[in-house]
Amino acid sequence: GENVEQHPSTLSVQEGDSAVIKCTYSDSASNYFPWYKQELGKRPQLIIDIRSNVGEKKDQRIAVTLNKTAKHFSLHITETQPEDSAVYFCACNTGGFKTIFGAGTRLFVKA
Amino acid sequence: DGGITQSPKYLFRKEGQNVTLSCEQNLNHDAMYWYRQDPGQGLRLIYYSQIVNDFQKGDIAEGYSVSREKKESFPLTVTSAQKNPTAFYLCASSTDLGSGEQFFGPGTRLTVL
Numbered sequence: 001g002e003n004v005e006q007h008p009s010t011l012s013v014q015e016g017d018s019a020v021i022k023c024t025y026s027d028s029a030s031n032y033f034p035w036y037k038q039e040l041g042k043r044p045q046l047i048i049d050i051r052s053n054v055g056e057k058k059d060q061r062i063a064v065t066l067n068k069t070a071k072h073f074s075l076h077i078t079e080t081q082p083e084d085s086a087v088y089f090c091a092c093n094t095g096g097f098k099t100i101f102g103a104g105t106r107l108f109v110k111a
Numbered sequence: 112d113g114g115i116t117q118s119p120k121y122l123f124r125k126e127g128q129n130v131t132l133s134c135e136q137n138l139n140h141d142a143m144y145w146y147r148q149d150p151g152q153g154l155r156l157i158y159y160s161q162i163v164n165d166f167q168k169g170d171i172a173e174g175y176s177v178s179r180e181k182k183e184s185f186p187l188t189v190t191s192a193q194k195n196p197t198a199f200y201l202c203a204s205s206t207d208l209g210s211g212e213q214f215f216g217p218g219t220r221l222t223v224l
Contacts, residue, residue, distance in 0.1 A: 009151070034212065043201065043215040044154070089153060097142060097161055098169070099213065101153035 002027045006090050006102030013080050014110050021105045023090035024072040030092040033066060033073050039086045080109045114138055117202050117216035124223050132187045132219045134202035143185040148199040160185055197223045
């Protein structure tokens with residue numbers, strides 16, 4: 001069935017360094033790939049998304065890349081700050097009502 | 112902080128009891144969803160609703176039930192048939208197409224005593 005694998009499960013970086021989170025998906029019909037950030041005790045919120053007709057998208061310090069051939073996409077956070085500490089979820093959707101989420105990556109940014 | 116709300120924030124249930132979690136949205140979204148979140152796992156879909164009076168089972172619907180009598184409301188009942196109900200429950204909504212942002216509620220933490 002449909003599946004999204006997310007790595008790593010935990011990531012610790014020094015403030016100012018970059019962080020990269022990778023996801024692979026199984027359904028080649030997937031065409032929408034959002035990333036959600038969930039701070040401790042709060043609701044997940046969309047931080048960036050990409051559609052299948054685009055290979056890369058950037059928004060200030062965050063960027064997402066998509067390789068449809070290899071069926072993987074990645075989140076890149078540059079110049080990390082303590083407030084970036086959170087759980088990040090990747091997800092994919094085939095255009096229907098079901099979105100498949102990865103298991104999450106807990107990012108720690110050490111000051 | 113409107114948009115989508117859930118109540119209560121914390122809920123305690125004795126074994127054998129049914130409980131209902133509330134979810135309301137004022138975003139005029141057609142689609143609504145219920146997810147379960149357990150530590151170290153992603154969000155797992157319980158039920159979703161595309162439109163009023165219609166809903167579909169997700170991946171882990173056993174032991175849960177829903178209704179969608181109004182566009183704004185999508186309550187989730189956790190029945191006694193759910194063997195391991197202690198979890199964090201998130202409600203979400205989106206516009207009519209699935210390939211768009213989902214807006215999440217603040218969640219309800221359910222604990223079975």
